[in-house]
Amino acid sequence: MPHPFDDAIALAPSGDDTFTGRTSPAYANFIGPYGGITAAQALQSVLLHPKRLGEPVSFTINYAAALADGEFTAKARPARTNRSTQHWIVELQQGGETVATATVLTAVRRETWTATEAQLPEVPRPQDVARTHRSGVEWLNRYEMRFVGGHIPRGWTGEEHPESLSRLWVRDDPPRPLDFASLASLADIFFPRIWMRRAKQTSLGTVTMTVYFHADGAMLAASGAGWLLGQVRGQGFRNGYYDHTGQLWDEGGNLLCTTHQVMYYKD
Amino acid sequence: MPHPFDDAIALAPSGDDTFTGRTSPAYANFIGPYGGITAAQALQSVLLHPKRLGEPVSFTINYAAALADGEFTAKARPARTNRSTQHWIVELQQGGETVATATVLTAVRRETWTATEAQLPEVPRPQDVARTHRSGVEWLNRYEMRFVGGHIPRGWTGEEHPESLSRLWVRDDPPRPLDFASLASLADIFFPRIWMRRAKQTSLGTVTMTVYFHADGAMLAASGAGWLLGQVRGQGFRNGYYDHTGQLWDEGGNLLCTTHQVMYYKD
Numbered sequence: 001m002p003h004p005f006d007d008a009i010a011l012a013p014s015g016d017d018t019f020t021g022r023t024s025p026a027y028a029n030f031i032g033p034y035g036g037i038t039a040a041q042a043l044q045s046v047l048l049h050p051k052r053l054g055e056p057v058s059f060t061i062n063y064a065a066a067l068a069d070g071e072f073t074a075k076a077r078p079a080r081t082n083r084s085t086q087h088w089i090v091e092l093q094q095g096g097e098t099v100a101t102a103t104v105l106t107a108v109r110r111e112t113w114t115a116t117e118a119q120l121p122e123v124p125r126p127q128d129v130a131r132t133h134r135s136g137v138e139w140l141n142r143y144e145m146r147f148v149g150g151h152i153p154r155g156w157t158g159e160e161h162p163e164s165l166s167r168l169w170v171r172d173d174p175p176r177p178l179d180f181a182s183l184a185s186l187a188d189i190f191f192p193r194i195w196m197r198r199a200k201q202t203s204l205g206t207v208t209m210t211v212y213f214h215a216d217g218a219m220l221a222a223s224g225a226g227w228l229l230g231q232v233r234g235q236g237f238r239n240g241y242y243d244h245t246g247q248l249w250d251e252g253g254n255l256l257c258t259t260h261q262v263m264y265y266k267d
Numbered sequence: 268m269p270h271p272f273d274d275a276i277a278l279a280p281s282g283d284d285t286f287t288g289r290t291s292p293a294y295a296n297f298i299g300p301y302g303g304i305t306a307a308q309a310l311q312s313v314l315l316h317p318k319r320l321g322e323p324v325s326f327t328i329n330y331a332a333a334l335a336d337g338e339f340t341a342k343a344r345p346a347r348t349n350r351s352t353q354h355w356i357v358e359l360q361q362g363g364e365t366v367a368t369a370t371v372l373t374a375v376r377r378e379t380w381t382a383t384e385a386q387l388p389e390v391p392r393p394q395d396v397a398r399t400h401r402s403g404v405e406w407l408n409r410y411e412m413r414f415v416g417g418h419i420p421r422g423w424t425g426e427e428h429p430e431s432l433s434r435l436w437v438r439d440d441p442p443r444p445l446d447f448a449s450l451a452s453l454a455d456i457f458f459p460r461i462w463m464r465r466a467k468q469t470s471l472g473t474v475t476m477t478v479y480f481h482a483d484g485a486m487l488a489a490s491g492a493g494w495l496l497g498q499v500r501g502q503g504f505r506n507g508y509y510d511h512t513g514q515l516w517d518e519g520g521n522l523l524c525t526t527h528q529v530m531y532y533k534d
Contacts (some may be wrong), residue, residue, distance in 0.1 A: 050525075057474070058329070058474070060327040060370060064347035064354040079368050080331035085331075085531075089368055101356055103327060103368050103475075105474055105529075109506040112507050114504055115503075117431060117460075117464070118503060207322075212527070212529050214505045216506060234386055235385070235525045236383055236522040237380065238381045238382075238481075238482075238522075239377060239378055240378055240379050241481045247502065255503040260477060260512075260525075264374075266379070
């Protein structure tokens with residue numbers, strides 16, 4: 001049996017610069033798919049592309065419309081290829097309409113001076129933290145989450161809080177060795193910051209997400225199927241849009257990626 | 268006399284979805300133009316587009332190659348238009364080759380619940396801080412900068428520092444009323460974080476930058492030609508690429524935008 005994540009990101013070549021995929025019921029959200037899996041599918045179209053040079057360094061996806069359940073087309077085009085870097089433009093389409101756009105920078109990396117300024121915070125180890133309960137929202141069951149701070153509010157009390165920092169241990173469920181696609185999906189793991197600020201339900205959805213990969217393939221492989229510590233906090237909430245900024249480390253304290261996103265909220 | 272910034276971002280329509288512009292000697296960097304002005308030019312192609320809906324919410328630019336001095340073409344295409352949001356793909360080209368790619372989300376915003384989690388830090392007022400000296404690098408003379416912390420190292424001593432936080436007051440020189448294009452340019456104002464960490468020169472350049480606009484046009488207009496407080500810090504530095512995360516507020520404490528970028532560094 002393949003892992004449900006591998007099933008979900010499977011793409012079949014269907015022409016020059018073109019792949020066909022399907023939305024995955026295993027990663028269904030309230031409406032349409034979990035944004036992280038759409039991100040992984042978009043990135044996968046570059047990872048599978050025969051012209052790809054190097055590994056992902058940065059990745060931005062813009063969610064243009066809710067995906068309908070079923071087939072989609074991924075068009076991935078190298079807009080510029082240099083000696084050691086390459087710039088990609090990706091469009092996901094359904095019925096000839098664009099549902100997501102993305103850009104990816106891939107690069108051949110060399111060993112250089114290295115430092116981590118955003119350090120793994122001091123937190124309890126994952127085995128000492130309780131797991132969140134299983135959920136009726138399918139994609140949430142594809143990840144094991146153990147919050148060490150900044151839980152989802154227990155009730156929609158409307159009580160406002162001045163800050164929205166959350167930290168959690170997270171990994172695929174069942175565990176799966178980490179790679180660029182799964183890390184891109186994990187970058188979207190954080191529940192909406194506006195829920196922490198307001199304890200109030202409102203229509204919302206991610207409109208854009210960026211992931212900067214600090215890890216290369218070898219470091220991801222070394223992280224294996226282990227726990228990642230995710231940290232996130234909101235920055236500005238204004239007139240229908242807010243942003244958050246986050247980081248993901250492996251248990252050894254390696255900063256694997258940093259990530260930012262903007263969510264729409266209705267009121 | 269028009270402001271040099273308005274000269275620099277002037278684009279002439281030259282076909283469907285196409286504009287022609289020129290690099291600006293007033294914003295020249297060591298090699299090629301200042302990345303902020305290229306960002307402003309790319310964003311301006313969307314701002315000037317007759318099909319544009321709403322105002323910029325998020326903007327990502329990827330620097331694919333050094334721009335040569337002279338003409339460039341900006342191709343801006345609405346990939347998806349919804350009722351209140353629109354997704355753009357932009358390519359800047361010279362000699363038929365792509366030199367930058369960008370995506371932009373524009374949206375019609377409505378008044379909602381609003382909060383600023385990333386607060387203006389406590390810093391001296393701009394009039395109480397010394398201005399940095401004028402520079403041989405032309406674009407630096409287009410901005411008045413007053414550092415309140417995290418200055419450029421005084422010498423290339425090679426001494427390493429554990430953190431790279433900088434804060435500065437900044438505005439166009441001569442002052443110019445703020446708008447989306449000038450704010451996009453200001454988002455690239457921060458000198459390389461790796462200089463603070465290492466006090467060592469190395470070849471480097473921005474490869475991608477994202478700006479999330481919290482301000483709408485009315486808030487930018489209200490900020491006028493006043494001072495902005497920029498704050499930035501590095502996160503991870505590894506194998507040729509590092510990222511930073513930053514914020515820009517007006518003097519009244521309004522969070523105008525947040526911004527992130529990845530720079531290449533040679534060793």
